[in-house]
Amino acid sequence: MQTTPVLFLLSLPAIVWGRCNIPAYFHGDWYSRESGTDIKTLINADKWDSNEDETQLECVDIFIHSNPGLQQDGDNVTMLMVKTGGTNLNTCYMCVDVLWRTPNILQYRQEDCITARSGSQISLNDSCKSMNPWYGLPSIDVTFTMFKQSLEKINCVTTFEGVYQFSYEVDTGGGGICNHPDSQIKACQEPGSQYVDNDVFVMTYRKCLDVSTSKNEQIRYQCMGSWFAVRSGIGYTYAAVADTVEQDTREKFKCMMTLKNQKDANNQIRWVMSRFPDCTSLSGVYRGPLKLVLTRIPISNDYNTPRCSFDKDIVGNWFIKRNRITIDDKMHFPPALNQMDFYLSCQQTNGTRYLLSQTVLGKCDVNYVCMDIEPRNERFLQLKVGVPFRVDLRELEDPGLLFRANCETLADTSDILLDKYPISI
Numbered sequence: 001m002q003t004t005p006v007l008f009l010l011s012l013p014a015i016v017w018g019r020c021n022i023p024a025y026f027h028g029d030w031y032s033r034e035s036g037t038d039i040k041t042l043i044n045a046d047k048w049d050s051n052e053d054e055t056q057l058e059c060v061d062i063f064i065h066s067n068p069g070l071q072q073d074g075d076n077v078t079m080l081m082v083k084t085g086g087t088n089l090n091t092c093y094m095c096v097d098v099l100w101r102t103p104n105i106l107q108y109r110q111e112d113c114i115t116a117r118s119g120s121q122i123s124l125n126d127s128c129k130s131m132n133p134w135y136g137l138p139s140i141d142v143t144f145t146m147f148k149q150s151l152e153k154i155n156c157v158t159t160f161e162g163v164y165q166f167s168y169e170v171d172t173g174g175g176g177i178c179n180h181p182d183s184q185i186k187a188c189q190e191p192g193s194q195y196v197d198n199d200v201f202v203m204t205y206r207k208c209l210d211v212s213t214s215k216n217e218q219i220r221y222q223c224m225g226s227w228f229a230v231r232s233g234i235g236y237t238y239a240a241v242a243d244t245v246e247q248d249t250r251e252k253f254k255c256m257m258t259l260k261n262q263k264d265a266n267n268q269i270r271w272v273m274s275r276f277p278d279c280t281s282l283s284g285v286y287r288g289p290l291k292l293v294l295t296r297i298p299i300s301n302d303y304n305t306p307r308c309s310f311d312k313d314i315v316g317n318w319f320i321k322r323n324r325i326t327i328d329d330k331m332h333f334p335p336a337l338n339q340m341d342f343y344l345s346c347q348q349t350n351g352t353r354y355l356l357s358q359t360v361l362g363k364c365d366v367n368y369v370c371m372d373i374e375p376r377n378e379r380f381l382q383l384k385v386g387v388p389f390r391v392d393l394r395e396l397e398d399p400g401l402l403f404r405a406n407c408e409t410l411a412d413t414s415d416i417l418l419d420k421y422p423i424s425i
């Protein structure tokens with residue numbers, strides 16, 4: 001016990017004055033593409049070591065631009081660093097600003113070597129531009145984006161959630177827009193694990209015969225997180241993704257950008273995506289190497305493929321006031337009716353009772369609901385609607401069980417009347 005303070009005192013002089021530790025949320029193996037070159041950087045508490053040359057950087061002093069309003073796992077920092085190693089005998093101090101974006105994404109700017117002016121000494125406050133409130137932290141245009149090579153799992157919800165059809169246009173090659181109905185993004189939890197976070201999404205490209213730059217390809221992207229940043233006075237949402245199987249690092253990571261709250265009449269959402277791992281090539285939702293226009297679509301999977309059909313008396317167009325409800329192989333309620341934009345597909349039936357699977361446009365979840373559907377008279381169709389419920393995979397193996405347990409008696413029913421004719425009021 002008594003030796004501890006002595007050891008501590010003895011080790012003190014060995015520490016270079018002002019040396020600091022690089023915060024843990026920056027540690028890891030990072031990839032960036034800088035002016036066409038692949039850069040790999042290893043960061044730990046002591047050093048910032050890139051494969052660029054023989055040298056490495058050590059932190060001398062650090063300022064943490066803490067942002068208490070943001071509940072984030074990391075902070076932006078400005079570091080005064082010193083170059084070590086290499087053959088150049090002149091000591092080089094430099095300022096490095098690092099913007100913490102997500103656990104997988106950093107953006108940084110490294111200044112040139114500082115030459116001390118006579119009369120002033122090199123220090124974080126005196127030598128680093130970004131410590132001057134006039135300059136502040138660098139904007140996205142002047143930073144390099146670093147992608148973490150050993151990814152941390154991040155929920156995709158902040159990037160994509162649900163199912164989309166998309167059109168795409170590759171900037172180079174002049175091929176034009178490919179808008180194929182089967183080009184889709186599916187950002188859903190795996191079936192059967194619907195309560196687990198989803199950290200990947202699947203992007204399926206389909207080829208258009210008249211678009212030479214289009215392709216047939218399916219890519220599983222892992223989400224690297226998303227962040228908000230201002231570019232040319234406009235606030236954009238950025239996201240980064242990693243192709244889960246791509247070996248070539250240059251092709252693996254992509255930067256994406258969109259505008260939140262796009263006011264589009266057709267409810268479409270524009271995104272742009274980079275070709276290489278960089279974010280500076282994205283300069284607006286109409287300008288980028290790959291332009292995407294996303295439209296929410298109903299999910300189609302094993303759960304909502306129809307397994308029975310509606311009685312011929314009830315197939316057709318129906319109305320609630322002026323809103324059209326169509327019943328063909330599925331029953332579609334339009335969005336106008338209190339956000340009920342859902343699709344019901346017949347799974348089992350006995351007489352006038354139906355077991356239906358229910359999906360909401362663009363969402364991944366599948367619920368089940370029982371209905372008793374019967375014409376009330378020549379004009380009206382009466383729906384007695386049960387309470388929606390979830391099922392797990394085991395229950396689906398014996399579907400008769402679902403019907404017996406839920407549809408034979410319709411507890412807590414509410415009635416909906418569908419009219420053969422639209423009425424305006």
Ligand SMILES: *[C@@H]1O[C@H](CO)[C@@H](O)[C@H](O)[C@H]1NC(C)=O
Pocket residue numbers: 065066067070072074075076099100137228229
């Ligand atoms: C880092 O700085 C940027 C640009 O000033 C800001 O938008 C962002 O919120 C900051 N991030 C954190 C974690 O403080």
Ligand SMILES: *[C@@H]1O[C@H](CO)[C@@H](O)[C@H](O)[C@H]1NC(C)=O
Pocket residue numbers: 125131
């Ligand atoms: C450097 O600047 C920061 C923020 O402006 C301030 O809190 C700190 O005391 C300054 N340090 C020195 C040594 O002047």
Ligand SMILES: *[C@@H]1O[C@H](CO)[C@@H](O)[C@H](O)[C@H]1NC(C)=O
Pocket residue numbers: 350351
């Ligand atoms: C259909 O419902 C009737 C009356 O509720 C019942 O007796 C019969 O067993 C059911 N049929 C099937 C195949 O479940």
